[in-house]
Amino acid sequence: MRPADLLRLTALAAIWGASFLFVRLAVPALGAAWLTELRVALASVAMVLFARASGLVFEPRRHWRHYLIMGGLNTALPWALYAYAGNFIGASTMAILNAATPWFAAVCGAIWLGERFSARKAAGLVLGLAGVALVVGLGPIEVNANVVLASLACIAATACYALCGTYMKKRATGVSPLVMAAGSLVVASVAVLPGLPGPLPVQALLAWPVAVAVLGISLLCSALAYVLYFRLIANVGPTKSLTVTFLIPVFGVLWGAVFLGEPVGGSTLVGGGVILLSTALVLEIGPGGRPRYNRILSKRGKSQLP
Secondary structure (H helix, E strand, O other): OOHHHHHHHHHHHHHHHHHHHHHHHHHHHHOHHHHHHHHHHHHHHHHHHHHHHOOOOOOHHHHHHHHHHHHHHHHHHHHHHHHHHOOOOOHHHHHHHHHHHHHHHHHHHHHHOOOOOOHHHHHHHHHHHHHHHHHHHOOOOOOOHHHHHHHHHHHHHHHHHHHHHHHHHHHOOOOOHHHHHHHHHHHHHHHOHHHOOOOOOHHHHHOHHHHHHHHHHHHHHHHHHHHHHHHHHHHHHHHHHOOHHHHHHHHHHHHHHHHHOOOOOHHHHHHHHHHHHHHHHHHOOOOOOOOOHHHHHHHHOOOOOO
């Protein structure tokens, strides 16, 4: 990998890892619904402008079903789930739980795409559950109903990403990933509107930490991150780009500890390591394994990030 691409990969992991930090900063002031709406709306404007400047054509009459499914299931719903989770669990915990996406991708690929589901992948799934139990059950947070529900929301969000990856490979392989990202963001911004609880809390939005968090998660973690990711796919291929999965939790834990003062207990680190090991097994990365999830990822053109 060239130094420029290695820099892009590291920057992408740092940016996506920061998304959980931004959620924690903004959601107490704005609420999950408004944070999600602002995120998708601002990101959609940026992505549409970028796509048009790149000469890409949207063809809404031809691709509206894809935009609808991806906008709802791959964007609006998982981002709302992460925003909800941000009320109760830390940025580091959300970042670690986000690494569960490949587990569900392996299951979906086996069910709907005829992907091989090996004993190695099954072992990875079991090991991953143990890792989640360590992070959530023995971490430096008090376990209660809200914490459990928030953790399940994060896991459900990763399942959404995996389902959409499978859909993209099976049904929407002819759509440009950048066009799909922009179109789905536009749909998501409309889909979230009915769930808004009332007027935008302008006063809360004007507070500089909240404003920075909203702009960061919208323009940096959503719009710019997609551009970086697609460039990586083009330069080094999906297999090497997929290593970002292992770096995101590192930065998520780092940003949470540095900027939010979140405690990082030994069980969090051990559980996070177990989850990353399980992800490597599911992706079949390492001796005797061949990365298979990249075939889903390269077709759908989106990452497993919130």
